[in-house]
Amino acid sequence: MLTYPLPACCTPLSDHWPLPQPLANTRFISTEFNPAQLAPDDFQRSQIAPAHGVAKRQAEFLAGRVCAREALRRLNGGDVVPAVGADRAPQWPAGISGSITHGKNWAAAIVANSGDWRGLGLDVENLLSTDRAKRLQGEILTPVELRRASLLDLEQLALLVTLTFSLKESLFKALYPLTLKRFYFEHAEVLEWSTDGTARLRLLTDLSAEWKSGSELEGQFGQFDGRLLSLIAVA
Known part of the structure; x- marks a missing residue:
């Protein structure tokens, strides 16, 4: 089995699982x-x-x-x-x-x-500052998501915008190889998320005969070292 020297810019590789729910196989x-x-x-x-x-x-x-x-x-x-x-x-x-x-x-x-x-989508993001979250929320959140966000304080808003961005990126990474169709932030919404690191999303556009508007998927996320990591897996 071939092995290669670790690049000088990298720390030793880790197989530590950083998310709430281990994913079998x-x-x-x-x-x-x-x-x-x-x-x-x-x-x-x-x-x-x-x-x-x-x-x-x-x-x-x-x-x-x-x-x-x-x-x-x-x-x-x-x-x-x-x-x-x-x-x-x-x-x-x-x-x-x-x-x-x-x-x-x-x-x-x-x-x-x-x-x-069948599909795996993994995305890490730096936690947004409150100022950046306020500026970016209109680009990342749907009108329904914006209405929910309006009830939050600034720190909660920063977390929500970061989380929504990351989950939608993970959703794209999981579904694009299955559909070969690009979609954007306005084409999905986060229906709910919990502090235990679970989330649920819904498509708002048709991507294929299988992945139609209204399809829902589960996701998970975790925070560490100022980062937010999300994962969506299609069984």
Whole structure:
């Protein structure tokens, strides 16, 4: 089984599960990364095709792919780095569902056999400040969600906008590979969420014959180190 040196910008890989409810038959790997410590030969030593852009973009891409490769290795012993598709989405091996996310110098990947989970959507976000949440709420929340948000104080609003953003991103990541149809914040709504880390969402648009407006999905989320992580899994 092939192993590769850890990039200089990444901390040792972790398989700690950071969400409230473990997901059976999945593999989850995360790492922290520091763009300032990205070495010129990190991509070459890791045998991962280089990404272009500033150091932050390169480091987050590399960290995410390192996590994805290790998650796939633990799932089925494979040695695969998901390529970048024409639609910019990761290209997973046949029979595999997966998702990669990165934010605030942390990256993670989750994978499963598609016979267990057809779709996986993982998203991490920095918790929004109250000012940013106020500015962004109209872009992220539907009219119904905005009415609910109007009853909250500023700290609750910041959490709600961050959570809604993340859950809708996870929803997109879970459903886009199944429908190959893009959709946006106004095309889904968070019906409810609980402090125990559970949430429920509803589609507001038709994506396919199976995924129609009104379809509902369960999600989960957790907070750590100023980050909010959400996951939506399609069984």
